[in-house]
Amino acid sequence: MTRSILVLALAMLACPAMMAQANEPQLVTNDRGLTETVMTMRVRGDLTFGPDGVVKEHHIATKLDPKMAEYVDKTIGKLKFRPYLQDGVPVNAKTYFQMTLAARAKDADRYELSMDNAYFTDDETFGDRKFGKNAPTKCIVDCMLSHPPAPSYSGGANGGVIVDLYLNPDGTVADAVVGQSALYSVRGSDLTLNDARKVIEKIALTYAKNARFAPGSGSPLVGDNHQVGALPFVFQMEGPTSDNLGKWRLEQRGKRNIASWLANDPDRWVGVSDTSGGGFMAMKDSPYKLVPNEAHTP
Secondary structure, three states: OOOEEEEEOOOOOOOOOOEOOOOOOOOOOOOOOOOEEEEEEEEEEEEEEOOOOEEEEEEEOOOOOHHHHHHHHHHHHOOEEOOEEEOOEEEOEEEEEEEEEEEEEOOOOOEEEEEEEEEEEOOOOOOOOOOOOOOOOOOOOOOEEEOOOOOOOOOOOEEEEEEEEEEOOOOEEEEEEEEEEEEEOOOOOHHHHHHHHHHHHHHHHHHHHOOEEOOOOOEEOOOOOOEEEEEEEEEEEOOOEOOOEOOOEEEEEOOOOOOHHHOOOHHHOOOHHHOOOOOOEOOOOOOOOEOHHHOOOO
8 A cells, every 4th residue: 555645844843855856757738827837946055246236256055967057157147136235335245045947848849947036045054954064953943832733645646835824923823825836746637737736735724724833933024013934845655755956856836826915025935846845934034135127026
């Protein structure tokens, strides 16, 4: 009997580090537009930009083949940041970055490569205990105080869901919205894929709404006494897990949903492709921002 496993990407639960990769699958175009078929890869590193916002130097920490490294080098070189100010004066600034690349099929033999999303932080761990020499070893804040029993999952496909959280000051969940979901390394009709995603979305959302976090968990919104965070879920059948850090992953993903309380804060939008189940994400507002025409969109 095949045993199904639900891996909940929570701060207090261990998450597998390695994931399976699709073997160069042939991409297809779905018929109704409910599902986007895309290959994604996350890349991490650090960069320094000058007072003029132009990138001066960078380092790619993720192991890539030479052609992909060349593409990432060029992409980073084109980024333009808003000046970083100290005492009102623009200065050099160093930031760690995570970039999500997307490859979409143009025809049977050609792909269109783009930067799907990017965010920048002082924290080289990106919430992942296995990344960076200064990664935290235990949960101090942003902890889950109580949660419902882990739900069972008997679906036949691997997938992921990210739930955006709007937390009360006492750590209870005021609102929760499925930000995005995706199935990994599978194919099917658009309607079938959409129905399968709805199953894991319902499981994740029900779990998230019944969880309770430590008071003050998350990060604040301007003019609001609530905190915001994101909770990634990985739904994994028996076998190796699938990660897109430095590897291409075939995704059948739904549209990005933006909660009303995040609508005016695009720097905190997180897609399912941008995470690997590394724990509760506080969705902090980064001091390092791209100029408007380079800002990411869902």
